[in-house]
Amino acid sequence: MTVPGDATISITSLTKSFGATRALDGLDLMVRPGEVHAFLGPNGSGKTTTIRVLLGLLRPDSGQVRMLGGDPWRDAVALHARLAYVPGDVTLWPNISGGEVIDLLGRMRGGLDRRRRDELLDRFDLDPRKKARAYSKGNRQKVALIAALASDVELLLLDEPTAGLDPLMESAFQQCIREVKRQGRTVLLSSHILAEVEALCDRVSIIRLGRTVESGTLAELRHLTRTSITVETVRPLTGLDALPGVHDVVMENGHARFDVDTAQLDTVVRRLAPLGVRSLTSTPPTLEELFLRHYGERNGS
């Protein structure tokens, strides 16, 4: 475990209320240097509020927040020179061209890599001469993404950056994030697209109602959930229901299908072996199942 002082972002027991609404209710978040950290949660769970606190736009009610070794509220300007931000809903100035916005944001951050900017324009297939009013939602998003990716910064804060992109652009985005990671930069990626998170992220924090409910590597989180097993045995399979950690058993002409808590997998496999296993398929839990387990049942969505 990294000590908090070394973390790129470390948040402990952060709370923030807007009037009577408690947007953040004791949130914890730890992002280590050089990792791509996924920030998952349903709409309204506090992801954007957390990012705005990190940007020093909102003042925390209580809790400790450190980023890049500084205080996001007090040292906002100095820290901003070392990070780039892509908002979830990009609004631009209607009468200014995309190219101008990219240059302006880059310069205000302290300069951007001209060659990289042009290369990104090409990769994301964006016409920089169009006025922002003529851009679609996806193209506005690309403007903010290119401005962020062309800046030479240590940390990227991305708030659902691919919500408006098509699959082709999504893959270009993933390519860019891998490069960023190779360069040793840190990324906090809030996202709804679980495939994207599985493809890119080293660690995941799941938040709900302003609190962190799970945090760890994907492998660690999978350990907390269930694996699906389909098995055919020589001798009849009985008494499965009684085993600890086994759920939803279905018997079908000699096949058994069931889910097992990943922690109990070993016990169950030992029980199966003496029965003579003819075939066995096991499916690891997807992030989606993980996600739904945390929200689906409790939020009904």
Add this chain to the structure above:
Amino acid sequence: MTGAVGLARFMLRRERFALPWWLLGVTVLVLIQSTQSQNLYGTPEGLANLRRTVGGNTAVIAMSGPPELLTSIGGEVVFEIFAFAAIVVALMSMFLVGRHTRTDEETGRAELLRSARVGRHAPLAAAVAVAALADVIVGVLVLAAAAGTGLPAAGSVLFGAGIATVGLTFTALTAVAAQVFESPRAVYGSVASVLGAAYALRAAGDTGDGALSWASPIGWGQRTFPYTGDRWWPLLLPVAAAVLLLAGAVALQQRRDFGAGLVPPRLGRATAGRSLRNAYALAWRLQRGALTGWVVGLALLGVAYGSIGDSIQSYVRDNPAVAEFLPGGASDIVDAYLALTVGMCALLAAAYGVTAALRARAEETSGRAEPVLATATSRLAWLGGHLSVALAGSALVLLAAGAGTGAGYGLTVDDAGQVPRLIGVALYQLPAVWSVVAVAALAIGWWPRWSAVLAWVVVGYCAVVALFADSFDLPAWSRRASPFAHTPQVPLDHPAVLPVLILTGIAAAVVGAGWAGLRHRDIGC
């Protein structure tokens, strides 16, 4: 054309809140002008005096209309109000057609409608029909307002018809522009330029031999000479123009794709210019268009005010009732008049300053401030950018008003020295203008949600106190609460430096307090 009738009814429903205000506005304009003119110049002598003072004043003719109208009291009303009412009706028609054609196409609303059983030309036909209906209603209301205040019926019919046909011409013109340009902004820009040209052409014609006025839709309406000549045939021109333009619009619509224009939208720069590199440059870039408009507008207003300066003496002699409105009474009449008009320009400059400062708040609520504040831009620099526009911009606006007044007055009295003199006079009001801007900054810092309301209440308060303190008999303290009561009313008063310095200091302190508030609050709430 399928579906046009249903669409037209739907458009009327969407306009049910805005349209009545346009109609009411034009009616009230005519009502006030007609009653006021008849009160001031109702007698043959009054009218003769006016003909003498105004008939020879090029600036007034350029602003209003052909002096031939000044031979009857009804004609005088048309002279004063026709061009302004025509501009209002032209803008109403432009927005009605633009909103229901190009704007709907840009937002995608029209796509949804066109996917139903709606013909290609139906939205345009419906929009034109709605605008034409509004124009006809305006015509009837003008007729009613004029005849209702005692002007002859025949001339009133012609007056109303003249206004309505200007509206029709611009309805048809907007229909064409909506085919040519892709963005509503470009549509409005092009139509407004034609409207400006129409006003300028008739100004040039009316002050010259009248030939150029025939190139202007406003000129066509004025040259029916309601109440003085009552001729109908000039109305054939706008009707013919409208028919031709509408035929052109339909032909163009037949040739273009949905959502596209005939002229592709202008592309911007691929890279930012060298200077666009911080929050200050961004604020100026965002606000430069509006600032230019205000500077030009107040310079022209200044010219208009200034050019009457010299005739004010004889005007007041002929109309003693007017003297009551001037701060110095009938003595020092020209200086009193100039102090009054500069004071009004200063109120407008304060209004400009407030719009420019509140732009910061608009940037914040629209979410556009967030990406800027997420860069290495401090909150102070971000607000400072917009405040620099508000403070320097309001100074420029005031300077333009002073220069315009000086130019207008200087031309009539043949004295170029009036330009620097009146610039100086105007700039004496600057500390008061800045104080109002400072209140807007304070509100943005401490009470962001109420900032617009607070700032405009202050502007409104200053205006009411400045214009009506005497006629409403307001107590002395209420007058002193306005910063404009503390700036010396030069050239009527002696210029004094101390109040100017004190007021500037107060404004600076209030801006600083606003800044301090912004440092401590959440952004985006």
